[in-house]
Amino acid sequence: MTIAMNELQWVDFLKKHVNPGRNVVVGIGDDCAQVKVGKEKLLLKSDLFIEDVHFKRRDISLFSIANRAVGRVLSDFAACGGVPLFLGVSIGIGSLSSSNLKQLLKGVVTCSKKYKFAFIGGDTAKSKKVFLDVWGVGRSDKCVLRSTAKVGDHIFITGLLGKRPFNASFVPRIKEAQFLVKNFKVNAMIDISDGFIIDLYRILQASKKGALLEGNLPVTNGKSDLYRGEDYELIFTIDKSSKNIDVLRKRFHFVGRIKPNSFGYKNRRGDVKINGYTHL
């Protein structure tokens, strides 16, 4: 909780000092920044993936490092209802051999084909530890925010929690997000990078709302999955007036409803405990 507040204070500092200008629709504090260039609505995002902070080399293959570093950014585009257009990767080489580096880049190239974005290169430099900064441009005709959940919204998750081992590749939920924004009134969306409980809390904080978690939450290994990061499923809230919510209940996992701010953040037994991995 203390750690989470540090990240929120951090975002507050940036919000206060950064004057992003009139072509920035959403600046600091959502999954992506949303900007306008002429008539085009674009998403901008970067995400760091650092040896001994986000991963240990012995736990994960070079291909999975690439896939995961890229996937995290694609997942953020998905969380805004968008698709990727162009991605670059800045690499701190650390202990990587030339052949390691080639494998890593081939991983990025494989992703670019699978998820249909253009890989436009990027910078490489010597460094103490291996790190990747994946950055890029996406497109979203109808940008979904964290801050626009409404009282009465049905809350869903795109898949089971705790199902994706860290050392495996994961599939960012781009297709699912496209299906949702094209067919339903999605009021708010976020991807689960730090844990279901903390990431839903971010929607509630940004939207100034409460929530009631209902029924059995879709966990694989037990309650710890609710607090486990790196799942990269999407949490989304659907307007209560939406038609065909039953379709969503069959395809995805219903987990609860948005309540007024004064209600708090609860499950049937009382207040939800908040924690989860945060970066600062």
Added chain:
Amino acid sequence: MTIAMNELQWVDFLKKHVNPGRNVVVGIGDDCAQVKVGKEKLLLKSDLFIEDVHFKRRDISLFSIANRAVGRVLSDFAACGGVPLFLGVSIGIGSLSSSNLKQLLKGVVTCSKKYKFAFIGGDTAKSKKVFLDVWGVGRSDKCVLRSTAKVGDHIFITGLLGKRPFNASFVPRIKEAQFLVKNFKVNAMIDISDGFIIDLYRILQASKKGALLEGNLPVTNGKSDLYRGEDYELIFTIDKSSKNIDVLRKRFHFVGRIKPNSFGYKNRRGDVKINGYTHL
């Protein structure tokens, strides 16, 4: 020279494997990638600035770290004849205190006001060493490449070499580049990040041309300035048919002419020796 070849081999590897797609006008190997989104022509660029690789903390203030890391990217936009629109900064925190970090970010905010781009935030994470990855989007109606120098072009530099101490801020040559692309036929351009001799060589290699350096080259401290990186002046080549080349000779520094590839890379005394700082 060996080192430089490694960087060129690296670019070759990327060129071979990266399949950037039809909206990418220029991918790997120029100062920026050039892409199209709808009718908009955009520039994309990232640049790493790493403690104990590109700078030592004792040599440079936090403000100058921000200014230099951002300035390097702005200089690349300028080298393509562009202006910056949106910049993000990913920061590895290393040993920075919270107050250090705020100073660093205030430096970026100051740049955003001075050079009229929107600072849209970015990621921060723990790391062993401090590093910044500055990435962003620029715009250029008339993108200038490294690879389109023509025989007979007059070669210029925007300013004196060796004049800008590393620990001081520098002004990326955005205004000068705008003046040039609006008023002259600029066939090729690059910014001096690794040294005049090596960076002009990059134009020659990309354009498959030679060059003759003429007269007294505009150095401050002597011949070593020709091989010194971090100057961030622009080298540009102007079509011999351009009118008012005299205007350019007064405002900038004429250094020589583009020759056929078979001519080689020469000054009046013979072959030019190539070296300079490279990143791999």
